[in-house]
Amino acid sequence: MGIVKCHQSISLDGYSAGPDQSLENPLGVDGEGLHEWAFELDSWRREHGMDGGVTNASSAVVEETTANVGAGVMGRNMFGGGRGPWAAAPSWEGWWGANPPFHVPVFVLTHHGRAPLEMEGGTTFHFVTDGLVPAVARAREAAGDRDVVIHGGADTVRQTLRAGLLDEIWIHVAPRILGCGERLLDDVGGARFELIRAVDAPGVTHMKYRVLR
Template sequence: MGITRTHLSVSLDGFAAGPRQSVEHPLGVGGDRLHTWVFGLQAWRAEHGMTGGEVNASSAVVEEVQGNVGAVVMGRGMFGGGPGPWNEEDPWTGWWGEDPPFHAPVFVVTHHPREPLPMAGGTTFHFVTEGPEAAVEQARRVAGDRDVLVAGGAATVRDCLNAGLLDQLDLHLVPVLLRAGERLLDGVDDVRLEQVRAVEAPGVTHLRYRVLR
């Protein structure tokens, strides 16, 4: 049976996104600095339909966290399109173009209903209005023996931690200070974690935690 897990890049001061997130700055101002370690990797580029790239100590980590995913859960902020009801005249289809990198069903937690959105490469976005618990339940049902990845953003990961839905937390700790934005663990209840590994790599340290019940 698969597990429910997440992996996110965080700054040394605990932020998973920079301030003032918008269509122009989906990661917040300065938030792209959290991900420079991964953008040049061959493993990441291949997942996004690009060729070339670097191989280093992060490569095996990225291949592992991207692998064995049977379904994905994300928040409305990560899917994008702005707050409020969906714009039916110019429907938002995500940040990723016609062939999103998920290649699995994606369950978007939102307050506003919308019909499923099929895309190329096996990705279909389903919009869940009953909260993260319902989204994870639906994702687990279709994932079968594979894992459910809670892809973000930070608020959705916090909600899943507080609801006891996550089994594993992979954090990519980046040596930058954002000083503002959205902290990953602000408002998280007394969740007990057990560190199970640490991997040093250029520009990042990969930390894995098991969530204890």
């Protein structure tokens, strides 16, 4: 059986997104800078259908986070299309174009039901209206022997921690101060972490933790 895992970039002061998230700026003010270390990587670019890029100490980390993934879970805010009923955004198919970089079933947490959305390349978005625990259960079933990735956003990661459903997390610390926004590890109940290892890479520090029960 696979595990439930997660990888999130945060600022030095703990934010995984900046303030004022919007359709134009989904990661909030300055939030995209948290991911700058990834954009130049060949492994990240390949996963997102682009050529070129460099190989460095981050490459193996990205490959590990994306290996052996059988399904994903994400919050409605990360899937996008605004809040509220889909009638307001009936044709919204996510931020990632016709061929999203997931290539497996992705379960989207929402209060508003919608038929599954089959994309190119193996990604199908399923819209789950009965909460996180059933969404993770469905993702585990779809993943079979492979892992489930909790894609985010921060609120979904926190819910997963509070529910005791997360097994491992990679935290990528970017050398930036956001000063405000949404913090990844606020209000995570009694979650306890054990450091597995850290990786020193250009412009980012990767820390891998086991979540203890």
